[in-house]
Amino acid sequence: MSLSIPFANTYGTLPPQLFTRMKPTSVANPSLIAFNHDLATELGIENAEDNAELTRIFAGNEVPHGADPLAQLYAAHQFGQWNPQLGDGRALMLGDVKTTKGRFDIQLKGSGPTPYSRNGDGRSWLGPVLREYVISEAMHALGIPTTRALAAISTGEQVFRETALPGGVFTRVAASHIRVGxxxxxxxxxDMEGLKALFEHAVERHYPEAKDPLEFLQSVIQAQAKLVAKWMSVGFIHGVMNTDNCTVSGETIDYGPCAFMDEFHPMQVFSSIDRHGRYAYGNQPDIIVWNMAQLATCLVPLMPDTDQSVKDFTEAVHxxxxxxxxNWRKAFTAKLGISSPTAEDDVLIQDLLRIMTDEKADFTNTFRALSDNIANPPLDQSDAFASWMQRWQTRIEREDNPYALMRTTNPYIIPRNHQIEAMIQSAVDGDFAPFHRLNTLLSKPFETSAEALPYTHPPMDDERVEATFCGT
Structure with a gap:
């Protein structure tokens, strides 16, 4: 029996100016690197046993039955600068499926040029495919809202960036690809007709309780506030928080130049294109507010009383x-074993982060060492940290089983930048074992294990990754 995907294709019922229907461009010699069978089951995909068929479909060489492939249109503020037309320049949504957990898009990335490619080749090289697969699944295991990885394909073709590189196609699953852009x-x-239709579709799909554009905006704001606080709590830096990379569903999307911090610094930047630190770790809360202000501006025209709506929307953003x-306080106090946080706990958190900055302490390992009550170099040599420890231990005496809470909020293992880069280089050389090993270990990020131990070490000096790249 052939692969069965229960497509519903509701996005294709929206006004046609929002997308272009087209088929993916086939590739020369595809091979299957990975297929997420557990996720496929959640999506209601059946008969996913034939690897040759999976390869053809998720390489873009065969359109599955019931699919309605399309490239989506959107605009964006990119690093604060307005770009009036972007869109899926190297991606096609095969369609959306309805499950018991909601509706989900299935999208190919690297599937060839579209009308929105802006002279690009519409392809992806293998590195970004494997990077997004590993990191998005790791984020899911960490309990952070995210797009998911369904498949990774090697195309058997080369793409040209600074040099010739092996090509790949990634299959992404999202609650939707509806962006602020x-x-x-x-x-x-x-386009008021199109805007109203998009709004009604987004409400039905994500926030059916929202009665009007203001309540919809408030729902998106709540989702994004929770999301960014969770990013901060694991030391994650998105790297390119443009409005086209900001979903109304509140999922993490587009893992281009993203990174997890090793040494903590509030203004850490990895993205090679973020030359002025707009999207630095510590700026992410401000930027998401800015992005929500752009969404509010779009929604105001849908309200009957514009003057009053401007006031209401401004209040929601403020x-x-x-x-x-x-949300930040809740996330970080949980990392310190505090289940009932108060405003006074802010100082405890901020003082620790300040000491970590001064001592160049590893973000993940510092919090995990506290969780496991083990040695915490280089902080153990710090008088300021010794004083902080006394205050913290006094504070958690009021908590029930704080260490149990901490071990569910402080990961033992994260996808560290140097390990991701080493995994990609191995794959380029034809060895996918590190890719599969990382996926296995990162699926249980809070569990201590001898297998995972080597992956918990910060990079040596010659392993440091100073910059991350989009791959386009």
């Missing part, structure tokens, strides 16, 4: 920093 392109064109802070 999707609303922006319609609002900028004053309430977001406090919401972010409360």
């Amino acid at each position: 999707t609303f922006q392109v319609l609002a900028a064109r004053r 309430a977001m920093p406090k919401m972010l802070h409360l």
Whole structure:
């Protein structure tokens, strides 16, 4: 029996100016690197046993039955600069499926040029495919809302960036690919009919309890406030928080130049294109508020009383920093074993982060060492840390079983940049064993194990990754 995917294709019922229907461009000699059978089961995909068929479909060489492939249109503020038309330049959504957990898009990335490619080749080289597969699945295991990885394919072709590189196709699953930029392109064109249709679709799909655009905005703000606080709690830096990389569903999307910090610094930047630190670790809460302000601007025209709506929407956006802070406090106090946080705990958190910055302490390993009550170099040599430890231990005496809480919030293993780069280099050389090993270990990030131990070490000086790249 052939592969069965229960496509519903509701996005294709929206106004046609939002997308272009087209088929993926086939590749020469595809081979299957990975297929996420557990995720496929969640999506209701059946008969996924034939690797040759999986390879053809997820390479883009065969359109599965019931699919309605399309490239989506959107605009964006990119590093604060307005770009009136972007879109899926190297991606095609095969369609969406309805499951017991909601509706999900299935999208190919690297499937060839589209009308939105802007003279690009529409392809992806293998590195970004494997990077997004590993990191998105790791984020899911960490309990952070994210797009998911369904398949990774090697195309048997080369793509050309600075040099010739092996090509790949990635299959991404998302609660939707509706972005702030999707609303922006319609609002900028004053396409009220399209904007209203998109709004109604997004409400039905994500926030059916929202009665109007203001309640929809408030729901998106809540989701994004929780998401960014979770990013901060694991030392994650998205790297390119443009409005086209910001979903209304509140999922992490587009793992281009993202990175997890090793040494903690609040203004850490890895993205090679973020030359002025706009999307640095510590700036992420401010940027998500800015992005939500752009969404609010798009939604105001859908309200009957524009003057009052501007006031209401402004109030909703201005309430977001406090919401972010409360989510940040909740996340970081849990990392310190505190289940009932108070405002006074902010100082305890901030003092620890300040000491970690001064001592260049590893973010993940510092919190895990506290969880496991083990040695914590280089902090153990710090008088400031010794004083902080006394205050913290006094504080958690009021908590029930704080260490158990900490071991569920402080990962033992994360996808460290140097290990991701080493994995990609091995794959380029034809060895996919490190890719599969990383996926296995990162699927249980809170579990201590001898197998995972080598992957918990910070990079040596010659292993450091100073910059990460989009891959486009």
